[in-house]
Amino acid sequence: xxxxxxxxxxxxxxxxxxxxxxxxxxxxxxxxxxxxxxxxxxxxxxxxxxxxxxxxxxxxxxxxxxxxxxxxxxxxxxxxxxxxxxxxxxxxxxxxxxxxxxxxxxxxxxxxxxxxxxxxxxxxxxxxxxxxxxxxxxxxxxxxxxxxxxxxxxxxxxxxxxxxxxxxxxxxxxxxxxxxxxxxxxxxxxxxxxxxxxxxxxxxxxxxxxxxxxxxxxxxxxxxxxxxxxxxxxxxxxxxxxxxxxxxxxxxxxxxxxxxxxxxxxxxxxxxxxxxxxxxxxxxxxxxxxxxxxxxxxxxxxxxxxxxxxxxxxxxxxxxxxxxxxxxxxxxxxxxxxxxxxxxxxxxxxxxxxxxxxxxxxxxxxxxxxxxxxxxxxxxxxxxxxxxxxxxxxxxxxxxxxxxxxxxxxxxxxxxxxxxxxxxxxxxxxxxxxxxxxxx
Numbered sequence: 001x002x003x004x005x006x007x008x009x010x011x012x013x014x015x016x017x018x019x020x021x022x023x024x025x026x027x028x029x030x031x032x033x034x035x036x037x038x039x040x041x042x043x044x045x046x047x048x049x050x051x052x053x054x055x056x057x058x059x060x061x062x063x064x065x066x067x068x069x070x071x072x073x074x075x076x077x078x079x080x081x082x083x084x085x086x087x088x089x090x091x092x093x094x095x096x097x098x099x100x101x102x103x104x105x106x107x108x109x110x111x112x113x114x115x116x117x118x119x120x121x122x123x124x125x126x127x128x129x130x131x132x133x134x135x136x137x138x139x140x141x142x143x144x145x146x147x148x149x150x151x152x153x154x155x156x157x158x159x160x161x162x163x164x165x166x167x168x169x170x171x172x173x174x175x176x177x178x179x180x181x182x183x184x185x186x187x188x189x190x191x192x193x194x195x196x197x198x199x200x201x202x203x204x205x206x207x208x209x210x211x212x213x214x215x216x217x218x219x220x221x222x223x224x225x226x227x228x229x230x231x232x233x234x235x236x237x238x239x240x241x242x243x244x245x246x247x248x249x250x251x252x253x254x255x256x257x258x259x260x261x262x263x264x265x266x267x268x269x270x271x272x273x274x275x276x277x278x279x280x281x282x283x284x285x286x287x288x289x290x291x292x293x294x295x296x297x298x299x300x301x302x303x304x305x306x307x308x309x310x311x312x313x314x315x316x317x318x319x320x321x322x323x324x325x326x327x328x329x330x331x332x333x334x335x336x337x338x339x340x341x342x343x344x345x346x347x348x349x350x351x352x353x354x355x356x357x358x359x360x361x362x363x364x365x366x367x368x369x370x371x372x373x374x375x376x377x378x379x380x381x382x383x384x385x386x387x388x389x390x391x392x393x394x395x396x397x398x399x400x401x402x403x404x405x406x407x408x409x410x411x412x413x414x415x416x417x418x419x420x421x422x423x424x425x426x427x428x429x430x431x432x433x434x435x436x437x438x439x440x
Contacts, residue, residue, distance in 0.1 A: 040070070043099070098340045099343060104394050105394050120141060146324070150388075151385075153318055155277055157275045176307050177251070188272060189250075192267040201412070205243065209235065211308070211310065221395050316387060319389055327344075
């Protein structure tokens with residue numbers, strides 16, 4: 001892939017993994033049926049960008065087409081960082097839009113803009129895990145159904161590398177600084193990170209903010225957006241400074257701000273870094289890596305949670321999400337609506353979810369009965385899923401997300417302090433308030 005992947009692309013990729021060798025038998029079969037007399041195309045706009053080995057939902061679309069003669073499903077997929085601009089252009093041009101296949105981060109934007117139909121009366125909601133339905137409910141209205149995998153960004157590490165230097169995974173922040181110092185003496189970084197990809201930096205804030213707020217990061221975020229707090233509050237400053245302090249102590253790779261995803265992956269696989277705060281698609285990446293590409297002492301993949309930063313009475317949480325958000329465009333033509341509803345049903349069945357999850361070694365699907373990966377590391381992640389908190393930028397307005405992205409990069413570059421970054425973010429928020437922003 002020639003472009004940097006955003007965090008949303010990792011979610012999209014895991015949600016869209018599908019028809020590699022051996023998976024064809026897992027594809028669900030759509031029941032042959034007439035689509036309410038409609039003949040023609042159904043247009044899907046979203047973040048599905050298929051590849052030859054990972055066609056994902058597009059393979060489901062083909063199954064649906066085979067069972068519905070006369071129906072042609074057209075996928076208009078864009079990378080996450082380009083989706084908003086290109087979808088806005090499609091709206092302005094009056095293009096036919098029927099189904100939206102969104103990243104959860106964008107769900108609130110389009111729900112509040114009136115671009116989605118309510119789905120509260122969907123008859124098969126009992127197939128989904130409640131967390132997904134709660135996440136895609138805004139103002140007591142369900143706007144999209146979850147699809148793909150439930151998972152997030154815990155800490156993956158190479159236990160073989162730690163064993164080589166007689167180290168253990170740190171349990172406290174002080175331990176992390178100590179382990180980082182010991183690794184640096186060996187020419188090894190503690191953490192690699194695809195820091196060139198600006199979209200991935202907020203996961204660090206989600207991780208530290210969860211602890212400093214006493215596991216009330218979502219509540220605090222919503223309160224701040226409602227005007228009952230500020231982005232300059234002590235917890236925000238502390239959470240940011242915990243990240244910047246890692247840079248001050250050389251915990252990150254020296255060139256972290258110039259590393260793309262392949263670069264960070266290479267550091268991790270070749271033993272140049274011991275830890276990676278990363279999406280759980282890394283399990284599949286490591287399992288598929290050719291052993292000769294790994295430097296001694298090899299790879300013994302394991303997963304843990306970020307160390308306690310202060311009090312061990314709080315939970316160590318990791319940020320995550322509940323799959324892609326699939327919804328029906330609010331201005332869909334009446335004669336296409338029934339067919340779009342049939343497609344939505346088909347793409348969110350237990351069989352479809354199992355198909356999307358299987359090849360990615362995902363920890364868990366969005367459906368209650370979907371079996372996730374049996375990989376031992378995936379099962380270990382599944383055990384800590386109760387510690388997952390929803391990504392905060394699924395609540396932030398886009399301008400705040402961008403301010404955090406840029407601010408954290410500046411802090412890790414040691415060009416701004418945590419207080420300066422938090423003040424910059426608050427300034428952006430005050431500008432939004434003046435322009436009429438209200439959190440719903």
